[in-house]
Amino acid sequence: MGDFLTILSPPYLQEFANGLLLTLIMTAAFLMLGGLWGVMLTMLRMAPQLDPLVAAYVSIHRNVPLLVQIMFWYFAAPEFMPAFVSEWVNQRSSEIYFAILAISLAFGAYVSEDLRSGIRSLPPVQYEAARAVGLSYVQAMRLVIIPQAARVSLPALTNQFLLYFKGTSIASAIGxxxxxxxxxxxxxxxxxxxxxxxxxxxxxxxxxxxxxxVSARFQSAGQEKRR
Structure with a gap:
């Protein structure tokens, strides 16, 4: 018991608190950035001309380990950036930004796949009705299709979110x-x-x-609305 008291006393408690805070910040960042990127990928993939490109993007992020992706963005990507950008990166604690970027890009790929599965489960008449009342493609997707697909896909989206929340631990590999x-x-x-x-x-x-x-609460609320 005394050893636990040692761990939970200053300065070690402060280290845990700082680490936990940064984990939560990274989680909130990739949830917002990756979630938005996933929605954009979903909408882009609905266009036949862009489907192969988005499919390739998703396939890359699904088949390359997250650790390798983080390493690429931290060590390799700056070499392809303009000199002034590389200097700015090297003068700051860039590992946080590159970790968030890598996790967000990968998370967005999985979000797009889950949303696409949710969209497939919806009756086609939903989209047709949205367009019939005068909504543009973007409006129909944003206001009608994506919200319904998100509710259907919430269990899968929650699983991905949990995996990537725990995946923030991999960012320790770059400091x-x-x-x-x-x-x-x-x-x-x-x-x-x-x-x-x-x-x-x-x-x-x-x-x-x-x-x-929280996810279970949202699912229960969604089921009550459908009733």
Missing amino acids: TAELTHAAYSVNNTTYLTYQTFAVATVLYLVISLVIMA
Whole structure:
């Protein structure tokens, strides 16, 4: 018990708090950016001319490990950027931004696939009716089709969100000071391995359970509306 008190006292508690905060910030960022990107990919893929390009994009992100994608954006991508951009990146803690970018791009690919599956489950008359009342393609997708597809796909979207929330731990490989990185740091200082990673495990578990509870609440609300 005393060892746990050591882990949960300053300065180690502050390290965990900072790591948890950065994890939550990264999670919120990739949820917004990746979610928006996933919706855009879904809408683009409805165009026959763009479907092969979007399909290739999705296939790449589904078949390349997330760690490799993060490594590519952090180590390789700056080499192809203009010199002034590379200098700006090198002078700052760019690992956070590249981690969020890589996770958002990958998350968006999965979101687009789940939404596309949701759209396929909807009656075609939904889109036709939306266009018949004068809505443009973008308006019909944004106001009618995507919201319904999101409700249908919510369980799958929740699973992807949970996977990528936990996937933020991979960002520690490039030095992002999120929760897993904080746990490594505390462990390297205290050598209290079991206690350190038990605390990290509980924090990840609590947040995952909260996400699942919120998703279940939205699903219940959606079922009540349909009744």
